[in-house]
Amino acid sequence: MVLNTMELQKVSFGYRPGESTLREIQLEITCGSCLALIGANGSGKSTLLMLLNGLLRPTQGTLLYGGRPVDYRQRGLKELRQKVGFVFQNPDHQLVAPTVEQDLAFGPLNLGRTSQETRGQVAQIAEEFGISLLLQQPVSRLSFGQKKLVSLAGVMVMDPDFLVLDEPTLGLDVHHQSLLEGLLRGFQNRGKTIVYSTHDWDFLARTADQVAVLHRGSLVDLADPWRILSDDQRLVEVGLRPYPVGQVSQALGLKTLDQSIILKTLVRSIGESSKGF
Protein backbone atom coordinates (compact mmCIF):
# COMPACT_ATOMS: atom_id res chain seq x y z
CA MET A 1 0.00 0.00 0.00
CA VAL A 2 1.30 3.44 -0.90
CA LEU A 3 1.21 5.70 2.12
CA ASN A 4 0.40 9.41 2.00
CA THR A 5 -0.25 9.49 -1.71
CA MET A 6 -3.29 11.26 -2.99
CA GLU A 7 -4.84 10.15 -6.24
CA LEU A 8 -7.74 11.61 -8.13
CA GLN A 9 -9.31 9.10 -10.52
CA LYS A 10 -11.48 10.81 -13.13
CA VAL A 11 -12.83 13.17 -10.51
CA SER A 12 -15.60 15.54 -11.56
CA PHE A 13 -17.42 18.08 -9.45
CA GLY A 14 -20.25 20.55 -9.94
CA TYR A 15 -21.75 22.97 -7.44
CA ARG A 16 -25.16 22.56 -9.08
CA PRO A 17 -26.70 19.56 -10.84
CA GLY A 18 -25.66 19.45 -14.46
CA GLU A 19 -22.80 21.90 -13.92
CA SER A 20 -19.16 20.82 -14.14
CA THR A 21 -16.66 22.94 -12.27
CA LEU A 22 -14.12 20.12 -12.56
CA ARG A 23 -14.10 17.54 -15.34
CA GLU A 24 -12.53 14.09 -15.08
CA ILE A 25 -9.38 15.12 -13.24
CA GLN A 26 -6.75 12.41 -13.27
CA LEU A 27 -3.91 13.30 -10.95
CA GLU A 28 -1.50 11.59 -8.60
CA ILE A 29 0.22 13.57 -5.87
CA THR A 30 3.20 11.67 -4.54
CA CYS A 31 4.51 11.73 -1.01
CA GLY A 32 7.06 14.46 -0.27
CA SER A 33 6.37 16.44 -3.42
CA CYS A 34 5.30 20.04 -3.88
CA LEU A 35 2.60 20.48 -6.49
CA ALA A 36 1.44 23.88 -7.70
CA LEU A 37 -1.95 24.35 -9.32
CA ILE A 38 -2.25 27.17 -11.79
CA GLY A 39 -5.09 28.40 -13.95
CA ALA A 40 -7.16 31.45 -14.73
CA ASN A 41 -9.78 32.67 -12.28
CA GLY A 42 -12.70 30.26 -12.17
CA SER A 43 -10.70 27.38 -13.62
CA GLY A 44 -11.46 25.20 -10.58
CA LYS A 45 -8.26 25.49 -8.51
CA SER A 46 -9.91 26.22 -5.17
CA THR A 47 -12.58 23.59 -5.82
CA LEU A 48 -9.90 20.98 -6.48
CA LEU A 49 -8.07 21.93 -3.29
CA MET A 50 -11.28 21.66 -1.26
CA LEU A 51 -11.84 18.16 -2.66
CA LEU A 52 -8.46 17.10 -1.27
CA ASN A 53 -9.49 17.97 2.31
CA GLY A 54 -12.93 16.40 1.94
CA LEU A 55 -14.71 19.74 2.19
CA LEU A 56 -16.34 18.87 -1.12
CA ARG A 57 -17.22 15.44 -2.38
CA PRO A 58 -16.69 14.47 -6.02
CA THR A 59 -19.89 14.11 -7.99
CA GLN A 60 -18.10 11.52 -10.13
CA GLY A 61 -14.84 9.61 -9.86
CA THR A 62 -12.84 8.55 -6.82
CA LEU A 63 -10.39 10.25 -4.51
CA LEU A 64 -7.82 7.87 -3.07
CA TYR A 65 -5.69 8.62 -0.04
CA GLY A 66 -2.96 6.15 0.86
CA GLY A 67 -4.28 3.87 -1.86
CA ARG A 68 -7.78 3.69 -0.37
CA PRO A 69 -10.91 5.55 -1.42
CA VAL A 70 -11.75 8.38 0.95
CA ASP A 71 -14.47 7.47 3.41
CA TYR A 72 -16.94 10.37 3.49
CA ARG A 73 -18.57 9.31 6.75
CA GLN A 74 -17.73 11.42 9.80
CA ARG A 75 -14.99 9.15 11.13
CA GLY A 76 -13.37 8.83 7.70
CA LEU A 77 -13.42 12.58 7.15
CA LYS A 78 -11.90 13.20 10.57
CA GLU A 79 -9.09 10.82 9.68
CA LEU A 80 -8.58 12.52 6.31
CA ARG A 81 -8.55 16.01 7.78
CA GLN A 82 -6.06 14.95 10.42
CA LYS A 83 -3.70 14.01 7.58
CA VAL A 84 -4.63 16.70 5.08
CA GLY A 85 -4.52 20.27 6.39
CA PHE A 86 -6.26 23.00 4.45
CA VAL A 87 -5.30 26.67 4.54
CA PHE A 88 -7.93 29.04 3.16
CA GLN A 89 -7.14 31.83 0.73
CA ASN A 90 -8.68 34.47 2.99
CA PRO A 91 -7.43 34.08 6.57
CA ASP A 92 -10.55 35.83 7.88
CA HIS A 93 -12.54 32.85 6.68
CA GLN A 94 -10.29 30.42 8.47
CA LEU A 95 -9.74 32.00 11.87
CA VAL A 96 -12.62 30.80 14.01
CA ALA A 97 -11.59 31.70 17.56
CA PRO A 98 -11.35 35.11 19.25
CA THR A 99 -7.65 35.00 20.15
CA VAL A 100 -4.58 33.67 18.39
CA GLU A 101 -3.85 31.11 21.10
CA GLN A 102 -7.40 29.78 21.06
CA ASP A 103 -7.33 29.55 17.29
CA LEU A 104 -4.05 27.66 17.23
CA ALA A 105 -5.43 25.29 19.87
CA PHE A 106 -8.65 24.66 17.95
CA GLY A 107 -7.32 21.90 15.66
CA PRO A 108 -5.21 19.92 18.20
CA LEU A 109 -8.09 19.94 20.71
CA ASN A 110 -10.40 18.62 18.00
CA LEU A 111 -7.95 15.79 17.46
CA GLY A 112 -8.37 14.82 21.10
CA ARG A 113 -5.06 16.11 22.43
CA THR A 114 -5.02 17.22 26.06
CA SER A 115 -4.88 20.89 27.07
CA GLN A 116 -1.32 20.44 28.35
CA GLU A 117 -0.12 18.81 25.13
CA THR A 118 -1.90 21.44 23.08
CA ARG A 119 -0.39 24.31 25.05
CA GLY A 120 3.07 22.89 24.41
CA GLN A 121 2.41 22.45 20.71
CA VAL A 122 0.89 25.91 20.40
CA ALA A 123 3.90 27.49 22.11
CA GLN A 124 6.27 25.54 19.87
CA ILE A 125 4.54 26.41 16.62
CA ALA A 126 4.20 30.05 17.69
CA GLU A 127 7.96 30.10 18.33
CA GLU A 128 8.64 28.52 14.95
CA PHE A 129 6.41 31.05 13.16
CA GLY A 130 7.68 34.00 15.20
CA ILE A 131 4.23 34.81 16.53
CA SER A 132 4.73 34.10 20.24
CA LEU A 133 4.03 37.72 21.12
CA LEU A 134 0.70 37.57 19.33
CA LEU A 135 -0.72 34.62 21.25
CA GLN A 136 -3.03 36.68 23.46
CA GLN A 137 -4.00 39.11 20.71
CA PRO A 138 -7.52 39.06 19.29
CA VAL A 139 -7.32 37.90 15.68
CA SER A 140 -9.27 40.94 14.54
CA ARG A 141 -6.32 43.17 15.48
CA LEU A 142 -3.75 41.33 13.38
CA SER A 143 -2.43 42.57 10.07
CA PHE A 144 -3.25 40.59 6.94
CA GLY A 145 0.21 39.01 6.82
CA GLN A 146 -0.01 38.04 10.48
CA LYS A 147 -3.44 36.53 9.92
CA LYS A 148 -2.04 34.48 7.04
CA LEU A 149 0.76 33.20 9.26
CA VAL A 150 -1.63 32.37 12.10
CA SER A 151 -3.98 30.52 9.75
CA LEU A 152 -1.05 28.48 8.42
CA ALA A 153 0.22 27.84 11.95
CA GLY A 154 -3.28 26.73 12.99
CA VAL A 155 -3.09 23.97 10.39
CA MET A 156 0.61 23.09 10.82
CA VAL A 157 0.11 22.61 14.56
CA MET A 158 -2.09 19.63 13.70
CA ASP A 159 0.99 18.05 12.11
CA PRO A 160 -0.64 16.97 8.84
CA ASP A 161 1.14 14.85 6.22
CA PHE A 162 -0.41 16.86 3.43
CA LEU A 163 -0.66 20.61 3.36
CA VAL A 164 -3.16 22.18 0.97
CA LEU A 165 -2.90 25.95 0.54
CA ASP A 166 -5.15 28.21 -1.49
CA GLU A 167 -3.11 31.14 -2.84
CA PRO A 168 -0.63 31.22 0.06
CA THR A 169 1.30 34.28 -1.11
CA LEU A 170 -1.71 36.44 -1.94
CA GLY A 171 -1.40 39.78 -0.19
CA LEU A 172 1.91 38.98 1.48
CA ASP A 173 4.90 41.31 1.46
CA VAL A 174 8.43 40.13 0.65
CA HIS A 175 9.27 39.48 4.31
CA HIS A 176 6.20 37.34 4.93
CA GLN A 177 6.67 35.57 1.61
CA SER A 178 10.21 34.50 2.43
CA LEU A 179 9.07 33.46 5.90
CA LEU A 180 6.33 31.35 4.35
CA GLU A 181 8.74 29.87 1.84
CA GLY A 182 11.13 28.84 4.61
CA LEU A 183 8.32 27.26 6.62
CA LEU A 184 7.05 25.32 3.64
CA ARG A 185 10.53 24.16 2.75
CA GLY A 186 11.04 22.94 6.31
CA PHE A 187 7.71 21.14 6.11
CA GLN A 188 8.66 19.45 2.85
CA ASN A 189 12.09 18.51 4.19
CA ARG A 190 10.32 16.46 6.84
CA GLY A 191 8.94 14.29 4.00
CA LYS A 192 5.55 15.96 3.89
CA THR A 193 3.57 16.89 0.82
CA ILE A 194 2.43 20.34 -0.28
CA VAL A 195 -0.25 21.29 -2.78
CA TYR A 196 -1.04 24.91 -3.45
CA SER A 197 -2.67 27.16 -5.99
CA THR A 198 -0.95 30.34 -7.07
CA HIS A 199 -0.57 33.15 -9.57
CA ASP A 200 2.87 34.00 -8.22
CA TRP A 201 5.33 32.59 -10.76
CA ASP A 202 8.44 33.53 -8.78
CA PHE A 203 7.19 31.68 -5.72
CA LEU A 204 6.21 28.74 -7.89
CA ALA A 205 9.60 28.63 -9.60
CA ARG A 206 11.35 28.52 -6.23
CA THR A 207 9.14 26.00 -4.47
CA ALA A 208 7.22 23.65 -6.78
CA ASP A 209 8.40 20.28 -8.07
CA GLN A 210 5.46 19.87 -10.41
CA VAL A 211 2.87 22.17 -11.89
CA ALA A 212 -0.68 21.23 -12.87
CA VAL A 213 -2.49 23.56 -15.25
CA LEU A 214 -6.25 23.80 -15.01
CA HIS A 215 -8.32 25.29 -17.78
CA ARG A 216 -12.11 25.54 -17.58
CA GLY A 217 -12.27 22.69 -15.09
CA SER A 218 -9.97 20.30 -16.93
CA LEU A 219 -6.40 19.35 -16.19
CA VAL A 220 -4.62 20.32 -19.39
CA ASP A 221 -0.97 20.01 -18.41
CA LEU A 222 1.18 18.42 -15.75
CA ALA A 223 4.90 18.98 -15.91
CA ASP A 224 7.92 20.45 -14.13
CA PRO A 225 7.87 24.24 -13.49
CA TRP A 226 10.46 25.06 -16.17
CA ARG A 227 8.49 23.36 -18.93
CA ILE A 228 5.27 25.13 -17.95
CA LEU A 229 6.71 28.59 -17.27
CA SER A 230 8.95 28.73 -20.34
CA ASP A 231 6.05 28.05 -22.69
CA ASP A 232 4.48 31.49 -22.86
CA GLN A 233 2.20 30.63 -25.72
CA ARG A 234 0.62 27.87 -23.68
CA LEU A 235 0.31 30.15 -20.66
CA VAL A 236 -1.50 32.78 -22.71
CA GLU A 237 -3.79 30.12 -24.22
CA VAL A 238 -5.05 29.14 -20.78
CA GLY A 239 -5.56 32.77 -19.74
CA LEU A 240 -2.35 33.27 -17.77
CA ARG A 241 0.37 35.84 -18.07
CA PRO A 242 3.78 34.76 -19.46
CA TYR A 243 6.78 34.50 -17.19
CA PRO A 244 9.69 36.60 -18.51
CA VAL A 245 12.28 34.63 -16.53
CA GLY A 246 11.09 31.42 -18.20
CA GLN A 247 11.32 33.03 -21.62
CA VAL A 248 14.87 34.24 -20.96
CA SER A 249 15.85 30.82 -19.64
CA GLN A 250 14.52 29.18 -22.77
CA ALA A 251 16.20 31.73 -25.03
CA LEU A 252 19.53 31.03 -23.32
CA GLY A 253 19.05 27.31 -23.85
CA LEU A 254 18.88 26.66 -20.10
CA LYS A 255 16.51 24.27 -18.40
CA THR A 256 16.23 26.00 -15.09
CA LEU A 257 14.24 28.74 -13.41
CA ASP A 258 17.00 29.51 -10.91
CA GLN A 259 17.32 33.24 -11.41
CA SER A 260 20.94 33.43 -10.25
CA ILE A 261 22.01 30.85 -12.87
CA ILE A 262 19.98 32.61 -15.55
CA LEU A 263 21.48 35.96 -14.63
CA LYS A 264 25.05 34.65 -14.67
CA THR A 265 24.52 33.00 -18.05
CA LEU A 266 22.89 36.13 -19.39
CA VAL A 267 25.78 38.32 -18.23
CA ARG A 268 28.29 35.89 -19.68
CA SER A 269 26.52 35.70 -23.04
CA ILE A 270 26.20 39.50 -23.22
CA GLY A 271 29.90 39.74 -22.45
CA GLU A 272 30.75 37.22 -25.15
CA SER A 273 28.57 38.85 -27.79
CA SER A 274 29.99 42.31 -27.00
CA LYS A 275 33.50 41.05 -27.75
CA GLY A 276 32.58 40.96 -31.41
CA PHE A 277 31.94 44.74 -31.48
Place this chain on the structure above:
Amino acid sequence: MLGPFEDHSLKNQENLSVKAFGLGILWILAMVSQSLVFSLVTVLVLAWFNQRWTQSAKVFAWVLASCLFYSLPGLAVVGIDLVQLVKGGSSDSVFHGHRLAAVSGVFVGTTSCMFTLLLNIPITKIFGTLGRLGIPPLLLELFYLVLRQIQNLVAFSQAVALGQRSRLGDSGLKTRWLGLTLGVPKLLTEAMGLVETTHQALEARSWGGTFRSLEDGEKVYGWSTISGEAALWLSAVGVLTILGIFCRMHSIL
Protein backbone atom coordinates in the same frame (compact mmCIF):
# COMPACT_ATOMS: atom_id res chain seq x y z
CA MET B 1 -76.16 58.31 13.86
CA LEU B 2 -74.06 57.49 16.92
CA GLY B 3 -75.35 58.18 20.39
CA PRO B 4 -73.40 60.00 23.10
CA PHE B 5 -72.30 56.68 24.70
CA GLU B 6 -70.65 55.38 21.51
CA ASP B 7 -68.95 58.71 20.92
CA HIS B 8 -67.50 58.75 24.38
CA SER B 9 -66.30 55.15 24.10
CA LEU B 10 -64.53 55.81 20.83
CA LYS B 11 -62.86 58.90 22.20
CA ASN B 12 -61.76 56.97 25.25
CA GLN B 13 -60.38 54.20 23.10
CA GLU B 14 -58.51 56.70 20.98
CA ASN B 15 -56.98 58.38 24.03
CA LEU B 16 -55.96 55.06 25.43
CA SER B 17 -54.33 54.03 22.17
CA VAL B 18 -52.33 57.26 22.04
CA LYS B 19 -51.37 56.87 25.67
CA ALA B 20 -50.41 53.24 25.13
CA PHE B 21 -48.32 54.12 22.13
CA GLY B 22 -46.48 56.90 23.95
CA LEU B 23 -45.87 54.76 27.01
CA GLY B 24 -44.74 51.87 24.86
CA ILE B 25 -42.15 54.02 23.10
CA LEU B 26 -40.93 55.46 26.42
CA TRP B 27 -40.63 52.06 28.02
CA ILE B 28 -38.86 50.57 25.07
CA LEU B 29 -36.36 53.42 25.12
CA ALA B 30 -35.91 53.11 28.87
CA MET B 31 -35.45 49.35 28.72
CA VAL B 32 -32.97 49.42 25.85
CA SER B 33 -30.90 52.29 27.27
CA GLN B 34 -30.92 50.72 30.73
CA SER B 35 -29.77 47.39 29.37
CA LEU B 36 -27.09 49.05 27.24
CA VAL B 37 -25.69 51.10 30.11
CA PHE B 38 -25.80 48.20 32.52
CA SER B 39 -24.25 45.78 30.05
CA LEU B 40 -21.44 48.16 29.23
CA VAL B 41 -20.69 48.90 32.88
CA THR B 42 -20.72 45.22 33.77
CA VAL B 43 -18.49 44.34 30.87
CA LEU B 44 -16.01 47.10 31.64
CA VAL B 45 -15.81 46.23 35.32
CA LEU B 46 -15.42 42.54 34.61
CA ALA B 47 -12.85 43.18 31.93
CA TRP B 48 -10.93 45.32 34.45
CA PHE B 49 -10.98 42.60 37.05
CA ASN B 50 -9.98 39.94 34.56
CA GLN B 51 -7.57 42.10 32.62
CA ARG B 52 -8.99 40.63 29.50
CA TRP B 53 -9.08 43.76 27.44
CA THR B 54 -7.61 41.90 24.55
CA GLN B 55 -10.71 39.81 24.12
CA SER B 56 -12.60 42.81 22.91
CA ALA B 57 -14.36 40.92 20.15
CA LYS B 58 -15.86 38.49 22.60
CA VAL B 59 -16.74 41.26 25.02
CA PHE B 60 -18.46 43.22 22.29
CA ALA B 61 -20.37 40.18 21.09
CA TRP B 62 -21.64 39.55 24.56
CA VAL B 63 -22.63 43.17 25.13
CA LEU B 64 -24.90 42.84 22.14
CA ALA B 65 -26.14 39.42 23.14
CA SER B 66 -26.87 40.57 26.67
CA CYS B 67 -28.71 43.65 25.45
CA LEU B 68 -31.02 41.43 23.47
CA PHE B 69 -31.29 38.95 26.30
CA TYR B 70 -32.09 41.70 28.74
CA SER B 71 -34.32 43.84 26.55
CA LEU B 72 -36.59 41.26 25.03
CA PRO B 73 -38.18 39.95 28.25
CA GLY B 74 -38.57 43.54 29.38
CA LEU B 75 -40.37 44.35 26.16
CA ALA B 76 -42.60 41.33 26.73
CA VAL B 77 -43.61 42.76 30.12
CA VAL B 78 -44.37 46.10 28.50
CA GLY B 79 -46.42 44.23 25.91
CA ILE B 80 -48.49 42.47 28.57
CA ASP B 81 -49.18 45.75 30.35
CA LEU B 82 -50.12 47.48 27.12
CA VAL B 83 -52.54 44.72 26.17
CA GLN B 84 -54.12 45.11 29.61
CA LEU B 85 -54.30 48.86 29.14
CA VAL B 86 -55.91 48.71 25.69
CA LYS B 87 -58.27 45.80 26.34
CA GLY B 88 -59.28 46.50 29.91
CA GLY B 89 -58.90 50.24 29.93
CA SER B 90 -56.97 49.93 33.19
CA SER B 91 -53.67 51.68 33.59
CA ASP B 92 -52.98 50.34 37.08
CA SER B 93 -50.40 47.75 36.12
CA VAL B 94 -48.53 50.26 33.98
CA PHE B 95 -48.14 52.80 36.76
CA HIS B 96 -47.58 50.45 39.66
CA GLY B 97 -44.10 49.71 38.49
CA HIS B 98 -43.64 46.81 40.87
CA ARG B 99 -43.90 44.30 38.09
CA LEU B 100 -41.30 46.11 36.05
CA ALA B 101 -38.99 46.31 39.06
CA ALA B 102 -39.44 42.65 39.90
CA VAL B 103 -38.94 41.40 36.38
CA SER B 104 -36.03 43.76 35.81
CA GLY B 105 -34.46 42.56 39.07
CA VAL B 106 -34.73 38.97 37.96
CA PHE B 107 -33.20 39.74 34.60
CA VAL B 108 -30.44 41.85 36.08
CA GLY B 109 -29.56 38.88 38.25
CA THR B 110 -29.72 36.43 35.38
CA THR B 111 -27.73 38.67 33.10
CA SER B 112 -25.12 39.20 35.79
CA CYS B 113 -24.74 35.48 36.28
CA MET B 114 -24.47 35.07 32.54
CA PHE B 115 -21.73 37.70 32.43
CA THR B 116 -19.85 36.11 35.29
CA LEU B 117 -19.88 32.83 33.46
CA LEU B 118 -19.31 34.07 29.97
CA LEU B 119 -16.53 36.51 30.59
CA ASN B 120 -14.59 34.07 32.68
CA ILE B 121 -15.05 30.91 30.75
CA PRO B 122 -13.89 30.59 27.17
CA ILE B 123 -16.80 30.36 24.82
CA THR B 124 -15.66 26.96 23.58
CA LYS B 125 -15.86 25.65 27.14
CA ILE B 126 -19.45 26.79 27.45
CA PHE B 127 -20.27 25.07 24.21
CA GLY B 128 -18.42 21.96 25.37
CA THR B 129 -20.46 21.86 28.58
CA LEU B 130 -23.69 22.42 26.69
CA GLY B 131 -22.71 19.55 24.40
CA ARG B 132 -22.14 17.25 27.36
CA LEU B 133 -25.54 18.27 28.69
CA GLY B 134 -27.06 16.83 25.56
CA ILE B 135 -27.62 19.96 23.47
CA PRO B 136 -27.49 18.79 19.83
CA PRO B 137 -24.25 19.70 17.99
CA LEU B 138 -26.27 21.31 15.22
CA LEU B 139 -27.77 23.77 17.69
CA LEU B 140 -24.37 24.48 19.22
CA GLU B 141 -22.89 25.12 15.83
CA LEU B 142 -25.75 27.46 15.13
CA PHE B 143 -24.97 29.42 18.31
CA TYR B 144 -21.32 29.51 17.34
CA LEU B 145 -22.07 30.72 13.84
CA VAL B 146 -24.32 33.45 15.24
CA LEU B 147 -21.45 34.64 17.44
CA ARG B 148 -19.04 34.58 14.52
CA GLN B 149 -21.55 36.47 12.45
CA ILE B 150 -21.72 39.26 15.03
CA GLN B 151 -17.96 39.67 14.70
CA ASN B 152 -18.11 39.37 10.92
CA LEU B 153 -20.94 41.87 10.65
CA VAL B 154 -19.11 44.40 12.79
CA ALA B 155 -15.96 44.02 10.69
CA PHE B 156 -17.88 44.12 7.41
CA SER B 157 -20.00 47.08 8.37
CA GLN B 158 -16.84 49.04 9.12
CA ALA B 159 -15.36 48.02 5.77
CA VAL B 160 -18.55 48.83 3.89
CA ALA B 161 -18.87 52.22 5.61
CA LEU B 162 -15.23 52.98 4.82
CA GLY B 163 -15.72 51.93 1.20
CA GLN B 164 -18.74 54.19 0.91
CA ARG B 165 -16.98 57.13 2.56
CA SER B 166 -14.08 56.75 0.15
CA ARG B 167 -16.55 57.34 -2.69
CA LEU B 168 -18.24 60.32 -1.05
CA GLY B 169 -20.95 58.20 0.54
CA ASP B 170 -21.11 60.56 3.50
CA SER B 171 -21.53 63.79 1.57
CA GLY B 172 -25.15 64.34 2.49
CA LEU B 173 -28.25 62.90 4.08
CA LYS B 174 -29.47 61.46 0.76
CA THR B 175 -26.19 59.73 -0.01
CA ARG B 176 -25.99 58.42 3.53
CA TRP B 177 -29.46 56.95 3.20
CA LEU B 178 -28.53 55.44 -0.17
CA GLY B 179 -25.39 54.00 1.40
CA LEU B 180 -27.44 52.44 4.16
CA THR B 181 -29.94 50.87 1.77
CA LEU B 182 -27.11 49.46 -0.31
CA GLY B 183 -24.93 48.49 2.61
CA VAL B 184 -27.41 46.52 4.69
CA PRO B 185 -28.35 43.98 1.96
CA LYS B 186 -24.66 43.69 1.12
CA LEU B 187 -23.87 42.94 4.76
CA LEU B 188 -26.58 40.33 5.02
CA THR B 189 -25.61 38.52 1.84
CA GLU B 190 -21.94 38.55 2.86
CA ALA B 191 -22.91 37.20 6.26
CA MET B 192 -24.87 34.36 4.70
CA GLY B 193 -21.89 33.42 2.54
CA LEU B 194 -19.59 33.59 5.53
CA VAL B 195 -21.70 31.17 7.53
CA GLU B 196 -20.93 28.54 4.91
CA THR B 197 -17.23 29.38 4.94
CA THR B 198 -17.04 29.38 8.74
CA HIS B 199 -18.66 25.96 8.79
CA GLN B 200 -16.08 24.75 6.28
CA ALA B 201 -13.27 26.28 8.36
CA LEU B 202 -14.51 24.40 11.42
CA GLU B 203 -14.74 21.15 9.51
CA ALA B 204 -11.38 21.56 7.79
CA ARG B 205 -9.73 21.39 11.18
CA SER B 206 -11.43 18.18 12.25
CA TRP B 207 -14.25 19.74 14.22
CA GLY B 208 -16.69 16.97 14.99
CA GLY B 209 -19.42 18.70 16.96
CA THR B 210 -17.63 19.08 20.30
CA PHE B 211 -16.15 22.39 21.32
CA ARG B 212 -13.08 22.03 23.50
CA SER B 213 -10.94 24.70 25.11
CA LEU B 214 -7.44 24.98 26.49
CA GLU B 215 -8.88 25.77 29.90
CA ASP B 216 -10.82 22.52 30.20
CA GLY B 217 -10.61 21.37 33.82
CA GLU B 218 -8.96 24.56 35.06
CA LYS B 219 -10.23 27.07 37.59
CA VAL B 220 -11.23 29.99 35.46
CA TYR B 221 -12.56 32.72 37.68
CA GLY B 222 -11.30 34.28 40.85
CA TRP B 223 -12.70 35.94 43.93
CA SER B 224 -12.13 39.44 42.61
CA THR B 225 -14.44 38.79 39.70
CA ILE B 226 -17.12 37.26 41.82
CA SER B 227 -16.93 40.15 44.35
CA GLY B 228 -17.07 42.73 41.57
CA GLU B 229 -20.00 41.02 39.97
CA ALA B 230 -21.81 40.65 43.30
CA ALA B 231 -21.27 44.34 44.09
CA LEU B 232 -22.70 45.33 40.73
CA TRP B 233 -25.59 42.95 41.03
CA LEU B 234 -26.48 44.19 44.52
CA SER B 235 -26.30 47.86 43.60
CA ALA B 236 -28.38 47.34 40.47
CA VAL B 237 -31.01 45.36 42.32
CA GLY B 238 -30.95 47.97 45.09
CA VAL B 239 -31.58 50.83 42.69
CA LEU B 240 -34.36 48.93 40.97
CA THR B 241 -36.00 48.03 44.26
CA ILE B 242 -35.94 51.65 45.40
CA LEU B 243 -37.45 52.66 42.07
CA GLY B 244 -40.08 49.96 42.42
CA ILE B 245 -40.98 51.13 45.94
CA PHE B 246 -41.15 54.70 44.74
CA CYS B 247 -43.47 53.77 41.87
CA ARG B 248 -45.61 51.71 44.21
CA MET B 249 -45.93 54.58 46.68
CA HIS B 250 -46.72 56.96 43.87
CA SER B 251 -49.51 54.73 42.63
CA ILE B 252 -50.94 54.31 46.14
CA LEU B 253 -50.89 58.04 46.76
